[in-house]
Amino acid sequence: MNIENYYSTRKNVFERVQDANTATKVLMSLMMACFTGIMAQIIIPLPWTPVPVTAQTFAVLCSGLFLGKKYGCLSQVLYVVLGVAFIPWFGGMTGGVETLLGSTGGFLVGFVIASYFVGAITEKYAHARNFTRMATVIGVANFALIYIPGLLGLALWLSLTQGATVGIVDLLMMGLVPFIAGDIVKILGAASVSKVCLPKD
Structure with missing residues (x-):
């Protein structure tokens, strides 16, 4: 396959996903939820924190890349709801x-x-699908949009279950710092997926 055929195929596949009917998109969302669940089983427990290292964040980030804001979000809603149910x-x-x-x-x-x-960024800004820009977008999603509610939830859980207020440094050591290196790998991996698989126009 020459480079022009590669670009054409990549664009056609992306457009077919975007133009799929609702039932197909819901099915793709369910499949991405399953992928997230599979990646969640790649786990490394840490003795000093109740939060383990897992690979599921990679699937979360890829769900937005491939399915867009509505159905990428739906995939994670399905992951949470079905996991709870x-x-x-x-x-x-x-x-x-x-x-x-x-x-x-x-x-x-x-x-x-x-x-x-x-x-939302993937859908609206085609030029953001290259490696550098998407690594920045995914970095914001990972370190702000996942960790802020994650750390708040961890702090609340510790307060309710242990009756103690945890300092910010201790909270970061339990819920953020041990995961930075692995998250950088996942961010770069997802950005690479964007560069290879998503059209830039």
Whole structure:
């Protein structure tokens, strides 16, 4: 395949996804929710924090890239709702409302917000789909839109379950700092997916 055929195929596939009917888009959202659940099982527990390292953030970011704001967001809503209802596909094969109300519940909320944000930028600004710009967009989604509700939820959970207010430094050491290196890898990976798979016009 020459470069022109590659560009043409990439654009055609992207447009077919965007122009698919509602039922197909909902099915793609469900498939992306399943992918998120699979990636959530790649897990590294950390002894000093109830928040584990997982690979699911990569799937969250890709959901916005491939499905756009509406259906990328829907994929993460499905992931959360089905996980709470009856599918144990959160990190470590957990599920139920106790996970949503637990130490990582705020991160689940952040997944929905981040997928919408990435999808909105991807849909509206074709020039933002290159590696550098998309790495910036995804970095904002990851470190602001996922971690802010995640850290707030973690702080609330610690306060309610342990009856103690955690200082900002301790909170960051539990919910942010250990994950930075891995998140950078996932951000660069998602930006690479954007560069390779999404048209730039």
